[in-house]
Amino acid sequence: MKTKTRTAAVRTLSLGLGVALLATACSSGGTGEAEETSGDTGDSTTITWWHNSNTAPGKDYYEKVAADFSEANPGVRIEVSAMQHDDMVTKLDAAFQSGDAPDVYMERGGGEMQAHVEAGLTKDLSEVAADTISTLGSSVAGWQIDGQTYGLPFSMGVVGFWYNKAIFEQAGVTEAPATWDEFYAVIDKLKAAGVEPISVGVGEKWPAAHYWYYFALRECSQKVLQDGVSSLDFSDPCFVKAGEDLEKLVAAEPFNAGFLSTPAQKGPTSASALLATGKVAMELAGHWEPGVMQGLTEDKQGLGEDTGWFPFPAVTGGKGDPAAVLGGGDAWAVSEGAPDAAVDFVKYLLSDEVQQGFAEQDMGLPTNPAAVEFVKDPALAALLEVRDSSPFVQLYFDTAFGTSVGGAMNDAIALVFASSGSAQDIVDATQSAADAEK
Amino acid sequence: MTDVADDTTAPRGATVSPATSTTQAPVVGRATARPTARVAGGRRGPGPAWRKRAEIAFFVAPALLLFLFFVVWPIVKAVQFSLYRWKGFGPLVDFVGLRNYVSVLQNDVFTDALQHNLTIVVCSILIQLPLGLAIALLLNRRLWGQGVLRTIIFVPYVLAEVIAGVVWFQLLQPQYGVIDAVLGVVGLEGPPQGWLGTPDKAMIAVIAVLTWKYLGLAVILFLAGLQGVPEELYEASQLDGASWWQTQRRITIPLLGPTVRTWAFLSMIGSLQLFDMVWILTKGGPANATTTMVTFLVTEGTKRQNFGIASAASVILFVVALTFALLYQRFVMRRDTQDPAPRKKAHR
Numbered sequence: 001m002k003t004k005t006r007t008a009a010v011r012t013l014s015l016g017l018g019v020a021l022l023a024t025a026c027s028s029g030g031t032g033e034a035e036e037t038s039g040d041t042g043d044s045t046t047i048t049w050w051h052n053s054n055t056a057p058g059k060d061y062y063e064k065v066a067a068d069f070s071e072a073n074p075g076v077r078i079e080v081s082a083m084q085h086d087d088m089v090t091k092l093d094a095a096f097q098s099g100d101a102p103d104v105y106m107e108r109g110g111g112e113m114q115a116h117v118e119a120g121l122t123k124d125l126s127e128v129a130a131d132t133i134s135t136l137g138s139s140v141a142g143w144q145i146d147g148q149t150y151g152l153p154f155s156m157g158v159v160g161f162w163y164n165k166a167i168f169e170q171a172g173v174t175e176a177p178a179t180w181d182e183f184y185a186v187i188d189k190l191k192a193a194g195v196e197p198i199s200v201g202v203g204e205k206w207p208a209a210h211y212w213y214y215f216a217l218r219e220c221s222q223k224v225l226q227d228g229v230s231s232l233d234f235s236d237p238c239f240v241k242a243g244e245d246l247e248k249l250v251a252a253e254p255f256n257a258g259f260l261s262t263p264a265q266k267g268p269t270s271a272s273a274l275l276a277t278g279k280v281a282m283e284l285a286g287h288w289e290p291g292v293m294q295g296l297t298e299d300k301q302g303l304g305e306d307t308g309w310f311p312f313p314a315v316t317g318g319k320g321d322p323a324a325v326l327g328g329g330d331a332w333a334v335s336e337g338a339p340d341a342a343v344d345f346v347k348y349l350l351s352d353e354v355q356q357g358f359a360e361q362d363m364g365l366p367t368n369p370a371a372v373e374f375v376k377d378p379a380l381a382a383l384l385e386v387r388d389s390s391p392f393v394q395l396y397f398d399t400a401f402g403t404s405v406g407g408a409m410n411d412a413i414a415l416v417f418a419s420s421g422s423a424q425d426i427v428d429a430t431q432s433a434a435d436a437e438k
Numbered sequence: 439m440t441d442v443a444d445d446t447t448a449p450r451g452a453t454v455s456p457a458t459s460t461t462q463a464p465v466v467g468r469a470t471a472r473p474t475a476r477v478a479g480g481r482r483g484p485g486p487a488w489r490k491r492a493e494i495a496f497f498v499a500p501a502l503l504l505f506l507f508f509v510v511w512p513i514v515k516a517v518q519f520s521l522y523r524w525k526g527f528g529p530l531v532d533f534v535g536l537r538n539y540v541s542v543l544q545n546d547v548f549t550d551a552l553q554h555n556l557t558i559v560v561c562s563i564l565i566q567l568p569l570g571l572a573i574a575l576l577l578n579r580r581l582w583g584q585g586v587l588r589t590i591i592f593v594p595y596v597l598a599e600v601i602a603g604v605v606w607f608q609l610l611q612p613q614y615g616v617i618d619a620v621l622g623v624v625g626l627e628g629p630p631q632g633w634l635g636t637p638d639k640a641m642i643a644v645i646a647v648l649t650w651k652y653l654g655l656a657v658i659l660f661l662a663g664l665q666g667v668p669e670e671l672y673e674a675s676q677l678d679g680a681s682w683w684q685t686q687r688r689i690t691i692p693l694l695g696p697t698v699r700t701w702a703f704l705s706m707i708g709s710l711q712l713f714d715m716v717w718i719l720t721k722g723g724p725a726n727a728t729t730t731m732v733t734f735l736v737t738e739g740t741k742r743q744n745f746g747i748a749s750a751a752s753v754i755l756f757v758v759a760l761t762f763a764l765l766y767q768r769f770v771m772r773r774d775t776q777d778p779a780p781r782k783k784a785h786r
Binding site (some may be wrong): 262 | 454524526528535541547611612613632634635637640700723724726737741743744
């Protein structure tokens with residue numbers, strides 16, 4: 001027993017010593033580090049930046065941009081996190097919940113951003129970035145609430161029909177349809193040629209919802225639409241008419257087999273892959289489509305030379321401007337409480353220099369007018385022209401209304417695709433979700 | 439027991455007074471420390487009881503803490519969230535009382551989802567029980583390739599749910615899918631919009647995949663249960679001239695009762711909480727034909743950020759599952775869970 005006690009005591013003693021040593025080691029390490037930083041410049045700041053360009057060349061370009069900024073601003077270090085888009089969105093939600101948001105992050109505008117602003121998470125950039133805002137012009141409108149700007153858009157795209165030129169030619173379609181009457185004639189011709197006309201990923205709902213948004217854009221006047229979006233009042237009959245247009249389209253059965261469970265962009269049976277591999281003639285999608293299709297084909301070319309684009313056709317008797325486009329974009333936002341350098345960094349991201357590089361890498365459709373001419377990809381360059389000549393760009397409704405109303409609306413639209421919901425149901429579901437928010 | 443006590447008390451004495459222990463330990467250490475321990479904690483006195491409790495507390499505490507932190511705390515939080523309208527960030531300020539519960543229970547999508555869950559519970563048991571039992575009885579006989587057959591039956595259960603889901607999703611594709619191609623060979627035709635894309639066929643497809651996936655578990659459990667049936671009973675029945683069929687009906691299946699009841703319990707709770715397979719195959723679609731309570735709450739929570747509504751739905755799911763579990767324990771599994779020994783004693 002004696003030896004037992006002795007060894008126990010020794011053990012305790014040595015443990016205590018060990019802890020003490022460790023503590024000293026840590027504290028000395030701590031002071032060492034502190035000396036290092038204070039000896040550096042005096043005030044060193046670290047900015048955290050999350051973006052979703054997680055593949056080359058975008059990822060490398062953003063690394064370089066961050067390095068350039070640090071070089072021009074000694075003492076500012078930028079911690080870049082490149083993430084896959086969905087991962088980023090999930091992590092952002094978690095970061096906002098825990099109050100540990102990155103200093104610079106992506107904001108898609110609309111109701112989503114409004115919720116962040118109302119919770120006091122996003123910095124008002126109106127004053128601090130006034131010059132950048134005036135450069136960007138009208139494209140910042142989607143990131144403004146009550147005249148205050150909370151995000152600086154760096155890429156804005158538009159939605160339209162991407163089609164396979166070769167298949168159109170085979171089916172004897174010489175001209176892209178400009179009205180819905182012409183569109184139905186194209187569908188008939190394609191079906192006669194044995195081709196499934198359109199692929200749509202109803203499995204994920206939003207690709208289907210774009211059809212209703214666009215019909216509403218064609219049926220409703222700009223004023224009715226914009227009032228409806230801001231006041232969440234959908235009583236104007238044009239919204240029901242949009243649904244009826246959609247019902248008519250669904251009844252014509254132009255979609256790929258199994259479209260109700262088709263994914264949007266993932267895998268060889270997704271809507272984008274069906275277009276990329278020549279299984280269908282066209283798909284309604286945004287500016288991302290050529291890039292997505294390239295990733296889905298073995299030669300990384302997508303449709304290549306056969307890639308064609310035409311705008312959503314006009315609806316006879318519709319009150320909307322046929323040149324108005326549905327679209328959306330990504331903006332850089334600064335979280336409340338981020339260091340001032342974060343604002344400078346966002347301004348730098350929107351500078352002529354960085355946006356030109358962004359355009360040259362075909363990373364998106366730049367918003368800074370000085371960068372527009374640098375876009376190399378012909379398909380994207382053509383889209384830019386459409387975007388910049390359109391009377392207005394309507395933000396995707398689901399983004400504009402926020403996740404809760406947008407989700408209810410998209411569900412109701414998907415039900416119309418399944419022929420188990422009506423035009424009126426879309427309006428009712430959206431209205432009741434909107435009323436629950438008020 | 440005494441050894442443990444020595445180990446725990448001796449170092450403590452040393453740590454409390456290191457000075458005394460180093461100087462006095464050689465002589466006094468043993469003389470005082472031991473007897474006090476004995477006196478304060480005589481075997482029948484209050485001491486060991488206290489010490490025993492301390493020991494239990496010491497060993498249980500880590501697990502208990504984890505349980506409190508990862509199980510009890512989230513449940514409490516979910517109940518709290520369910521009383522608020524909350525977007526997932528910012529403070530909890532918008533107290534709405536029971537409104538979230540009302541909106542969940544009035545939501546057709548949720549009540550349909552509950553119905554789908556119940557359909558799956560019933561179908562799983564009705565399909566897998568006879569099928570599993572038949573296969574288990576078959577595989578319990580000596581037959582050629584027994585081991586291989588058992589493995590084949592069990593493999594789907596071992597496969598990761600997500601991988602199995604993705605594979606089935608591709609197999610069930612219209613036109614390009616293997617299932618439709620095979621059907622085409624024998625002159626049949628799948629639904630034109632695909633099994634997963636046709637609202638009234640999707641649930642059938644989901645149940646078929648679930649049966650494929652979980653049948654292996656039923657079979658393995660039943661096979662294990664069959665090992666517990668005493669060999670003598672078979673011998674006796676043979677002597678009595680019972681046929682194979684009679685032996686199964688009168689001896690094997692009744693003695694398999696506890697195993698079957700346990701399996702059905704697991705199957706029921708699993709069906710109520712079903713999420714991953716459905717999410718990968720259909721995401722609850724088409725036209726909400728395959729939603730479950732969990733897909734509903736995941737959509738409301740992570741997709742629409744209605745965390746209050748999602749929490750209310752999760753509390754309802756919890757209550758439903760708990761009710762089912764309690765009723766089942768009370769009425770079906772009572773015989774299995776009660777220890778037979780005390781009952782016998784009580785009778786005597």
